[in-house]
Structure formats: structure tokens, C-alpha cells
Amino acid sequence: MNKKNILIIASGFYPVQSPRSFRATELAKEFSRQGHKVTIMVPHKENIQPFLNEYKIDYISLGKLTWKIPNLKRLGKIGALFNKGVNRLLPLFFEFPKIEHYFKVKRKLKEEKNNYDLLISIAVPYPIHWGVAAVWKNDKSKNIAPVWLADCGDPYCIQENDTYQPPFYFKWIEKWFMRKVDFITVPTETSYRGYFPEFHSKIKVIPQGFRFEDIDKKATINDGIIRFGYGGSFALNRRDPKELLELLTNLDKSVLFEFHIFTRHSKFVESFAKKDSRIVLHKPTSRIELLNTLSEFQFVVSLANFGTAQTPSKLIDYAIIDKPILEIQTGNLDKDTVLQFLDGNYNNKVQINEPNRYRIENVVTQFLKFS
Numbered sequence: 001m002n003k004k005n006i007l008i009i010a011s012g013f014y015p016v017q018s019p020r021s022f023r024a025t026e027l028a029k030e031f032s033r034q035g036h037k038v039t040i041m042v043p044h045k046e047n048i049q050p051f052l053n054e055y056k057i058d059y060i061s062l063g064k065l066t067w068k069i070p071n072l073k074r075l076g077k078i079g080a081l082f083n084k085g086v087n088r089l090l091p092l093f094f095e096f097p098k099i100e101h102y103f104k105v106k107r108k109l110k111e112e113k114n115n116y117d118l119l120i121s122i123a124v125p126y127p128i129h130w131g132v133a134a135v136w137k138n139d140k141s142k143n144i145a146p147v148w149l150a151d152c153g154d155p156y157c158i159q160e161n162d163t164y165q166p167p168f169y170f171k172w173i174e175k176w177f178m179r180k181v182d183f184i185t186v187p188t189e190t191s192y193r194g195y196f197p198e199f200h201s202k203i204k205v206i207p208q209g210f211r212f213e214d215i216d217k218k219a220t221i222n223d224g225i226i227r228f229g230y231g232g233s234f235a236l237n238r239r240d241p242k243e244l245l246e247l248l249t250n251l252d253k254s255v256l257f258e259f260h261i262f263t264r265h266s267k268f269v270e271s272f273a274k275k276d277s278r279i280v281l282h283k284p285t286s287r288i289e290l291l292n293t294l295s296e297f298q299f300v301v302s303l304a305n306f307g308t309a310q311t312p313s314k315l316i317d318y319a320i321i322d323k324p325i326l327e328i329q330t331g332n333l334d335k336d337t338v339l340q341f342l343d344g345n346y347n348n349k350v351q352i353n354e355p356n357r358y359r360i361e362n363v364v365t366q367f368l369k370f371s
Contacts, residue, residue: 003035003036003037004031004036004037004117004118004368004371005036005037005039005114005115005116005117005118006031006036006037006038006039006116006117006118006119006120006371007039007040007041007116007118007119007120007144007145008024008027008028008038008039008040008041008120008121008122009040009041009042009105009119009120009121009122009128009131009132010023010024010040010041010042010121010122010128011042011043011098011101011122011124011125011128012024012042012122013025013028013040013042013045014045014048014051015045015048015051017284017286017287019153019208020122020123020124020153022208022210022287023122023151023153023208024040024042024122026209026210026211026360026363027120027209027360027363027364027367028040028055028057029055029057029211029360030209030211030360030361030363030364031364032055032056032057033055034361034364037058038055038056038057038058039057039058039059039060039114039116040057040058040059040060041060041061041062041105041108042059042060042061042062043061043062043063043064043065043101043104044061044062044063044064044065045059045061060108060112062101062104062105062108063104065097065100065101065104066100067096067097067099067100068097069086069087069090069091069096069097070086071083092166092167093167095125095126095127095170098124098125098127099127100127101125101127101128101131102127102128102130102131102134103131104131105121105127105128105130105131105132105134106131106134106135109131109132109135109144110135112144114144115144115145116144116145117145117146117147117371118145118147118149118367118368118370118371119132119143119144119145119147119148119149120148120149120151120367121148121149121150121151122151122153123150123151123152123153123154123156124153124154126156126174126177129150129152129177129181130173130177132148132150132177132181133176133177133180133181136148136180136181138180147182147183147370147371148180148181148182148183149181149182149183149184149185149204149367149370150177150178150181150183150184150185151185151206152184152185152186152191152195153186153187153208154194155191155194155195156170156174156194157170157171157174157196158193158194158195158196159194171196174196175196175198175199178195178196178199178202179199181202182202182370183202183203183204183370184199184202184203184204185203185204185205185206185367186203186204186205186206187205187206187207187208188205188207189205191203191205204366204370206363206366206367207316207357207358207363208316208358208363209316209358209359209360209361209362209363209364210316210317210320210358210359210360211359211360211361212320212359214288215288215291215292215295215320215321216292216295217292217295217321217322218292218295218296219296220295220296220297220298221296221297224256225256225257225258226256226257226258226298226342226344227257227258227260227296227297227298228257228258228259228260228297228298228299228300228301228326228341229259229260229261229262229293229294229297229300229301230259230260230261230262230263230300230301230302230303231261231262231263231284231285231290231294231314232262232263232303232314233263233264233265234263234265234268234303237330237331238330239303239304239330240268240303240330240331241261241268241269241303241328242268243328243330243331243333244301244328244333244338245259245269245272245279246272247333247335247338248272248276248278248279248338249272249275249276249278249279251342255342257278257342258278258280259278259279259280259301260280260282260293260297261273261279261280261281261282262282262283262284262285262290263281263282263284264283264284266281269281287317290317291317291320291321294318294321294323295321295323297323298323298324298344299323299324299325299326299341299346299349300318300321300323300324300325300326301325301326301327301328302314302315302318302325302326302327302328302350303327303328303330304327304328304329304330315350315352316352316355316358318352319352319355319358320355320358324341324346324349325349325350325352326338326341326349326350327350334348
């Protein structure tokens with residue numbers, strides 16, 4: 001196989017813990033393991049050099065991200081009201097402060113002298129893609145790579161899991177960048193529904209990928225206590241654990257279980273954890289440590305997204321540790337299924353088909369088909 005020269009542009013990267021960071025990091029590591037020359041273009045990262053040395057990855061810094069939403073909490077109630085408003089309005093109407101990525105990517109690509117066989121830009125945030133589009137020319141001989149793939153974990157304009165839709169003018173921006181890109185990669189077969197129909201022919205399905213061997217699966221603890229866990233974020237009225245927690249904390253104390261929750265959104269859980277010691281709240285931990293811990297439990301919990309265009313990437317993690325998956329639909333809790341899981345009946349578990357398709361070596365092979 002011919003060795004390729006690959007440029008990956010992203011915002012999230014090692015050691016950040018997020019689905020998009022995992023995407024960029026795992027791709028870079030596996031491309032390198034397979035002998036390809038890999039360059040990452042990401043915002044400034046402290047203490048990243050040992051990681052780069054281990055995997056023989058080149059690094060182009062986009063510089064530090066300095067744009068911030070102003071914070072006037074020192075002004076008391078008026079400041080708090082201002083903060084609440086700008087924290088919603090500036091990102092919604094102006095994609096601020098993440099729009100800074102657009103200018104940094106655009107400037108850095110204009111300065112770039114090297115040529116590549118393949119350019120992969122990874123969103124979120126979408127200004128990463130917009131920055132590439134700003135310098136991408138119709139005459140491919142004038143671009144730094146013959147092929148540009150825009151990897152989209154979640155839709156932008158036609159998203160289903162945020163309270164507010166982006167304003168109409170962002171549709172023009174999304175269509176502008178999608179006219180320029182060669183291919184749009186999405187993680188699941190139904191993801192195309194989150195994108196404008198005129199670009200469906202450019203969409204290619206390449207799932208999230210991980211190195212299965214990195215996970216040290218442990219033996220399940222069987223001591224009479226049913227242990228299950230969830231790791232990730234929450235969203236009010238979207239990925240909301242309230243109904244499940246209310247059901248669990250109202251169960252008789254004779255029902256022996258522990259629900260371990262690893263999240264930075266502790267406000268969704270704190271009151272229930274104080275009420276019932278069977279709800280165990282943890283701070284976020286690394287993906288590897290989380291999966292090693294969950295592998296000891298009887299089953300795991302997934303909070304479903306709304307619609308079909310977005311699928312939680314943690315389902316792949318759960319498939320790696322081969323645990324029954326209890327899926328919770330916000331606003332439509334199936335109490336019987338929850339009780340069945342607590343009783344060791346997993347007939348209604350989520351089915352993960354063809355888990356080997358999520359092996360990172362197979363995922364990388366699909367990306368290389370376009371180079």
C-alpha cells in the first residue's frame with residue numbers, strides 16, 4: 001500500500017475528552033501506526049510533545065483560542081442577566097466565540113507550503129470546515145491536497161437536539177462550504193437526514209472508530225448488587241436522566257443496585273444522589289478508565305438523541321466492552337424495561353450490529369479509499 005501524506009484539521013484533540021477529539025486523535029494515531037505521514041493542525045496544546053513523539057505525528061499549531069464571551073457576574077443580578085443573554089445569543093446568532101476557528105484555519109492554510117494527499121477537517125465546531133472552504137479553490141491543482149473530506153459528527157443547520165435552530169443565514173454558509181468540499185463523512189447510515197438534500201450524493205458513511213485492544217475488560221462483579229453506569233453529558237428535556245432517576249430512587253430499599261454516573265453536568269444528578277446512596281455521582285474520567293470500570297458492571301445506560309440523524313458515539317464504546325445496553329428515551333421512559341434490566345432480563349437491549357466495523361483499522365481503510 002502506498003504511504004500517504006495526510007493533514008487533519010480539528011479543534012478537539014488529545015488529551016481533550018470528547019467524541020470529536022476522539023475522532024481526530026484515533027484517526028491520527030492509526031494513520032501513523034500504518035506508516036502514513038500525519039500532520040495535525042489544531043489549537044495550541046500544552047505538553048503534547050511526548051504524545052507526538054510516541055506516534056510520530058507532526059503538529060501545526062493554530063495558536064491559542066483567545067476569544068471569550070464577556071462575563072459581568074461582578075455586577076450582581078444585572079450582570080447575571082447579561083451573562084445569561086449573551087451566552088445564548090452570541091453563539092446562536094454569530095457562532096461566537098467558536099467563529100475564531102474560521103479565521104485561524106483560513107490564515108494557517110494560506111501560510112502552509114506543504115502538499116498533502118488528503119485533507120480531513122473535523123467538526124464540531126463547524127467554523128473548522130468554513131476556514132478550509134475559504135481557501136479551497138475549484139482548480140484542484142491550486143489546493144494543498146487533491147481531496148478534502150469534511151467529517152461531521154453532528155448536523156449543523158438541520159440538527160434535532162438543540163433547543164434553537166441556527167438562524168436562516170447559516171444555511172447559506174453551510175451550503176457554501178458543502179459546494180466546495182469533495183466528500184462529507186458522517187458516522188451512521190441515517191445521518192444524511194441532517195443535511196441538505198442537494199449534498200446527499202457527497203455523503204459517505206464512515207463510523208467512529210477505536211482500537212479495541214486499548215480496553216482492558218474486567219470480570220463482572222457478582223456480589224448480589226446490580227451495578228450499571230453512564231458516562232457523558234446531559235441536556236435538559238433532551239438527554240435528561242430525571243425520569244430514570246425518579247424511578248430508581250422510588251424503588252424499595254430492598255432492591256440492591258448502584259447506578260454510577262460519570263459526568264461534568266452534576267446538577268442533573270446531585271439531588272438524587274443526596275436522596276439515595278444507590279445513585280453514585282462521579283467526576284468525569286478518561287475514556288479508557290471509564291470503559292475499564294463499566295466493564296465490571298452488569299449493564300450500561302445510553303440516553304437516546306431525538307430523531308435519527310444523530311447517534312451517541314458511546315454506543316460504540318459499549319459495544320467494545322460487550323455489555324447489555326439500556327436505552328432511555330427522554331419523555332418516554334419504558335419503566336417495564338428498566339425493571340427487567342434490574343432483574344437480569346436483557347431481551348430489550350440495544351443491538352449493535354457488526355461491531356468490527358468500529359475497529360479503527362477498518363475505519364482508516366475507508367478514509368484512505370478517497371486519497
